[in-house]
Amino acid sequence: MAEITKLVHKYLRHDKKFPHVWCPGCGNGIVLGAMIRAIDRLGYSKDEIVMVSGIGCSGRLPVYVDFNTLHTTHGRALTFATGVKLAKPELKVIVVMGDGDATAIGGNHFIHAARRNINITAIIINNNIYGMTGGQYSPTTPYGMKATTAPYRHIEHAFNIAELAVTAGAVFVGRGTVYHARLLDRLIEKALLKRGFGVVEIITHCHTQYGRRNRMGDAVAMMNWQKEHAVRIERAADMSEEELKDKFTIGVLVDRDLPIYTEQYNLVRKQAQEQASRQ
Amino acid sequence: MTIKGKKKPRLLQGNEAVVEGALAAGCSFFAGYPITPASEISEILAYRLPQVGGTFIQMEDEIASLGAVIGASLAGAKSMTATSGPGFSLMQENLGFACVAEVPCVIVNVMRGGPSTGLPTNPSQGDVMQARWGTHGDHPIIVLAPSSVHDSFEITVQAFNFSERYRTPVILLSDEVVAHTRETVTLPEPDEIEVWDRIRPSMPPEWYIPYEDTSRGVPPMGIFGDGYRYHVTGLIHDVRGFPTARADEIEPFMQRIHRKISQHFHDIQIVKHYMTNDAEIVVIAYGSVARSARRAVLDAREKGIKAGLLQLVTLYPFPRREVVGTIRNSRVVLVPEMNMGQISREVKRVNEGMTRVATLNRIDGGMITPQQIYEWIIKE
Numbered sequence: 341m342a343e344i345t346k347l348v349h350k351y352l353r354h355d356k357k358f359p360h361v362w363c364p365g366c367g368n369g370i371v372l373g374a375m376i377r378a379i380d381r382l383g384y385s386k387d388e389i390v391m392v393s394g395i396g397c398s399g400r401l402p403v404y405v406d407f408n409t410l411h412t413t414h415g416r417a418l419t420f421a422t423g424v425k426l427a428k429p430e431l432k433v434i435v436v437m438g439d440g441d442a443t444a445i446g447g448n449h450f451i452h453a454a455r456r457n458i459n460i461t462a463i464i465i466n467n468n469i470y471g472m473t474g475g476q477y478s479p480t481t482p483y484g485m486k487a488t489t490a491p492y493r494h495i496e497h498a499f500n501i502a503e504l505a506v507t508a509g510a511v512f513v514g515r516g517t518v519y520h521a522r523l524l525d526r527l528i529e530k531a532l533l534k535r536g537f538g539v540v541e542i543i544t545h546c547h548t549q550y551g552r553r554n555r556m557g558d559a560v561a562m563m564n565w566q567k568e569h570a571v572r573i574e575r576a577a578d579m580s581e582e583e584l585k586d587k588f589t590i591g592v593l594v595d596r597d598l599p600i601y602t603e604q605y606n607l608v609r610k611q612a613q614e615q616a617s618r619q
Numbered sequence: 620m621t622i623k624g625k626k627k628p629r630l631l632q633g634n635e636a637v638v639e640g641a642l643a644a645g646c647s648f649f650a651g652y653p654i655t656p657a658s659e660i661s662e663i664l665a666y667r668l669p670q671v672g673g674t675f676i677q678m679e680d681e682i683a684s685l686g687a688v689i690g691a692s693l694a695g696a697k698s699m700t701a702t703s704g705p706g707f708s709l710m711q712e713n714l715g716f717a718c719v720a721e722v723p724c725v726i727v728n729v730m731r732g733g734p735s736t737g738l739p740t741n742p743s744q745g746d747v748m749q750a751r752w753g754t755h756g757d758h759p760i761i762v763l764a765p766s767s768v769h770d771s772f773e774i775t776v777q778a779f780n781f782s783e784r785y786r787t788p789v790i791l792l793s794d795e796v797v798a799h800t801r802e803t804v805t806l807p808e809p810d811e812i813e814v815w816d817r818i819r820p821s822m823p824p825e826w827y828i829p830y831e832d833t834s835r836g837v838p839p840m841g842i843f844g845d846g847y848r849y850h851v852t853g854l855i856h857d858v859r860g861f862p863t864a865r866a867d868e869i870e871p872f873m874q875r876i877h878r879k880i881s882q883h884f885h886d887i888q889i890v891k892h893y894m895t896n897d898a899e900i901v902v903i904a905y906g907s908v909a910r911s912a913r914r915a916v917l918d919a920r921e922k923g924i925k926a927g928l929l930q931l932v933t934l935y936p937f938p939r940r941e942v943v944g945t946i947r948n949s950r951v952v953l954v955p956e957m958n959m960g961q962i963s964r965e966v967k968r969v970n971e972g973m974t975r976v977a978t979l980n981r982i983d984g985g986m987i988t989p990q991q992i993y994e995w996i997i998k999e
Contacts, residue, residue, distance in 0.1 A: 353850075355859060386848060387844060387845075387846055387848060388844060390694075390843050390844075392690075402850070403850055403852070403861060403862065406848060407848060408843040408844065408848050408849070409848075409849075409850045409851065410690070410693065410843075410850075410851045410852075411850065411851065411852035411853065411854065412686065412689075412716065412853065413686070413712055413713055413716050413853055416682060416683070416686045416712075416713065419678065419682065419683040419684075419685075419686025419687050419690070420686045420687070420689055420690035420693075421690060422650075422676070422678070422683075422686070422687045422690060423648065423650065423686065423687035423688060423689060423690025423691035423692070423693075423694070423698070424690040424691065424693060424694045424843060425690075426648065426674045426676060426687070426691060427647075427648055427674065427690070427691035427692075427694035427695060427696040427698075428694040428695065428843060428844050430844070431694065431843060431844050448679050448680065448683075449679065449682075449683055449686075452678075452679040452683070605669070605674065608669050609669040609670075609672060611669075612666070612669035612670045613669070613670055613672075615670075616670045
């Protein structure tokens with residue numbers, strides 16, 4: 341067994357009935373591996389990690405790992421995570437969501453969690469489709485593509501999740517792909533270390549529901565697509581608009597510092613207690 | 620639970636008494652969204668919770684509010700939210716999660732006129748069936764209804780106690796009259812209040828089976844971060860908390876979460892009797908209507924009419940045994956309600972032809988007065 345596989349096994353739940361629910365070739369396993377490597381490198385204990393998810397293929401991710409795990413309702417993962425974090429700020433709370441989960445049904449929670457700057461890491465796995473329910477279009481399905489609920493063509497425009505997070509106030513926003521695995525490791529590590537609301541958008545493929553319907557080939561072909569269309573943000577600055585057409589940027593989009601909710605609330609508590617003692 | 624007060628009397632509103640009850644029960648987390656006529660609970664807790672080291676947060680909607688409450692409870696905090704009809708509708712999704720994942724929490728619904736935006740500043744009892752059946756699927760639930768300011772205190776403590784003891788969401792079904800009435804009450808000292816906490820696992824973490832059946836049907840609850848790592852999900856799960864589609868695991872799970880409530884009916888079903896012993900006319904009421912009914916019954920007794928009141932504090936699980944025992948020897952039963960008839964359906968269901976069940980409904984945004992009930996009794 342390769343070292344890297346051994347490491348992942350250290351964090352898997354061996355009493356869970358494997359195999360997992362994901363299709364062969366799915367990128368979710370790469371995301372899970374990257375998360376585990378980042379957690380391991382940063383030296384968090386299993387007890388201090390709370391991994392929260394919503395509904396969909398991404399929602400099944402926490403069940404396989406030996407942390408405190410919470411599989412919530414569709415789109416609501418960040419709300420549950422907010423409660424966990426506020427009640428026990430010493431816990432490291434990581435939320436895993438899909439594109440539909442985080443930006444359709446959970447879109448409101450997403451922008452407000454970012455605005456509040458609560459100390460949570462949000463990992464958003466973006467495969468441009470609702471995979472588990474059978475390939476319906478999501479808020480990130482590109483214009484003109486096909487889905488089971490857009491059998492002719494999709495006529496809506498896609499959200500740019502990372503840009504949305506930046507605008508909503510997230511203090512750390514990164515974007516990676518499952519093809520650029522080493523970059524992904526580093527982005528997740530940075531997001532975990534960041535104090536405040538950190539977001540990592542991960543571009544992945546759903547060859548089963550999205551690629552097949554849009555003639556994009558198998559998992560390997562779709563990962564090659566990621567390789568060809570991703571541009572490091574450092575390089576993108578020197579590229580023309582024409583060159584960046586049909587491309588997307590990867591790397592750290594934003595890294596800034598703003599007051600953190602839990603620390604601010606501690607100050608509120610102090611103020612309230614001082615006022616009460618004076619009365 | 621009996622409460623004897625030694626402290627100074629205070630002038631309180633029903634919503635304020637809910638706050639006092641919550642703090643007395645050990646509530647340390649509140650998440651909510653503004654709504655009439657429940658907003659006072661949020662406002663006062665925003666002021667009080669940080670004083671005692673607790674946490675208040677105003678979320679982006681009621682769905683988020685209950686989500687945060689469940690998350691905080693899983694991390695060990697006694698948690699509560701408060702809302703009214705429209706917000707309660709939004710909470711139904713996560714209410715089901717709390718039932719299935721067995722997460723203790725208290726949801727206050729100060730009922731106002733519905734449906735939809737309805738009558739934001741008028742009283743109603745239109746959410747009784749929603750409190751019982753609002754979230755989808757078969758699920759157990761506890762619903763309690765206070766009728767006065769003092770009740771609001773006492774029953775809020777009780778709501779927390781039930782939620783912790785049975786690992787279940789408890790709905791406190793207040794109404795606009797109870798919530799906004801101000802009266803002088805004497806609250807008990809902290810040492811006079813019985814407070815229960817959830818049972819935590821005591822075995823070594825590697826022996827912990829998070830959803831294993833116990834004689835009480837309530838498994839001990841691990842708290843995030845205390846070493847008992849386990850999986851919490853809204854999917855139907857096996858004893859280890861992992862999703863299952865096996866019939867031989869689904870059935871015992873569904874049976875257990877219902878049994879943990881049904882085998883404790885004697886503890887959960889609270890009613891109050893007023894002169895029902897020899898009553899020929901029995902009034903069954905709850906919430907603010909129970910107070911009007913009590914006055915009407917006392918007035919009728921003065922006229923020599925054998926009337927009595929059975930006040931339901933626990934609406935669900937419906938206190939069938941107490942209701943049947945009380946109405947068995949009556950000539951007629953009256954169920955006055957500020958709705959089209961919700962609890963009266965339950966009374967008719969358990970009556971099975973023993974006696975006559977009459978209804979008195981008010982849906983014009985006004986409260987049911989003692990006079991209305993008294994006049995009905997006199998006509999009988």
